[in-house]
Amino acid sequence: METTQKVCVLAYDGLCTFEYSIAVEIFGLARPEIENWYECEIVAAEPGSLRGLGHVVIETDLGLEALEDADTIIIPGWRGADEPIPGPLKQALIKANAAGKRIASICSGVFVLAQCGLLDGAKVTTHWRYVDELREKFPDTFVDPNVLFVEHGNIITSAGSAAGIDMCLHLIRADFGRAVTNSVARRLVIPAFREGGQAQYISHPVAKYAEGSIAPIMDEIREKLDFEWDIDSLAKLANTSPRTLQRRFKDATGHSPHAWLTLERIELVKDLLETTNLNIQQIANVAGLKTPETLRHHFKRIAGTSPTTYRSKFNPHKEDTA
Structure with a gap:
């Protein structure tokens, strides 16, 4: 990648800590061996306390205006499928989508995009527990429960929790190529590709251990x-x-x-x-x-x-x- 891209990870009260940590670990960890690695920023999706599971408290000086400079926006799992999203967050994401920014959700974060009206007619995925609810609430969205992630234009959605790692590696693959993706995957001690009911673009997985001769x-x-x-x-x-x-x-x-x-x-x-x-x-x-x-x-x-x-x-x- 010729220039450094900025990744903004949204934080909110009732944060899904694991999904949030995936994005911060993958995009925020310094990787000096990789030229023009991402600049990762934490953006408050709303004013007030930003608390997550495990009594974690997130502090950041950045508000939604920071999304204007983002290349990629990551939405961790939302605090509840029935929880409405704040109006300013909705408007900021609609504006970001109109500007062509890449927006990715992990797990129930897909409900944030759906409430913004950004998934009408789109193919998406989410955690299997939320598939029926997502279909019922947003019938104009095509939900595929058999994949780890789906890319629809500039919007990428992932299945539950750990599938967010697969999605993040896919983003790295698109930006940096196969070699860098495998380097990151090895450092995470995970395969760059997980087989399942999907066909990802991630190439050349970290090989399984082969015994003997x-x-x-x-x-x-x-x-x-x-x-x-x-x-x-x-x-x-x-x-x-x-x-x-x-x-x-x-x-x-x-x-x-x-x-x-x-x-x-x-x-x-x-x-x-x-x-x-x-x-x-x-x-x-x-x-x-x-x-x-x-x-x-x-x-x-x-x-x-x-x-x-x-x-x-x-x-x-x-x-x-x-």
Whole structure:
């Protein structure tokens, strides 16, 4: 990122401390190893005491006017689905949205955005406990309960509590790229990508620990993803039987060898889309997927988007050849 972006985290009375802490830890912690890391500020959403769970008291000199200089606004979980939001906060968020600022909510923070009228017609998510209530109160909003986060234009919503970490890593991925995201994830001792009912854009997760002899085998396969691997050639490389190899891969990765290989190939495709100007046929050859049709099929299935859309999002300066 060429310039430092400002992230404003909202604080209010009745604060959801965990969700608030996620944003402050990820964006507010100094990371001198990363050039132009975020400037993080705490903004009071209302006057008076700002108390959170665990008898935490937040003190800040910044009011809602600070949102005018924000690039990203983070809304932690709101104090209650039935709790109205203060009028000045509503107006400030409507103004911020109109200015194109990125606004992200964690867990029940989605109710703040909904009360502002910013989610009409939008696809969003929230904690599974609030899905039915959100649908009932705001029927013009499409609520997807099966994802960890959803991006709709400049608004991003996350599912419950810890899913806010996944969402924050997604924001870092969009701003700084894959390498920085993985660096932050490792420091947090978490994967940069969590599998589930969603297809995030976060690339190349921190690898699961692979026991025994399977780790060097996986490394060798990664170096030769363009090779036409099948179960017999994989088993020969591992000097074991296909059945034993299947078991070892399942234990180490949670996937069959074929499924793991496809995931690794798509990770390489993401990297090439982001860092090169190779066309889709060239990328398919390098990644061992052979044809653009096969590449697009697996990419859509795994990443939840097309190679063209991915490249335009994470590598907008490259020629559209996907």
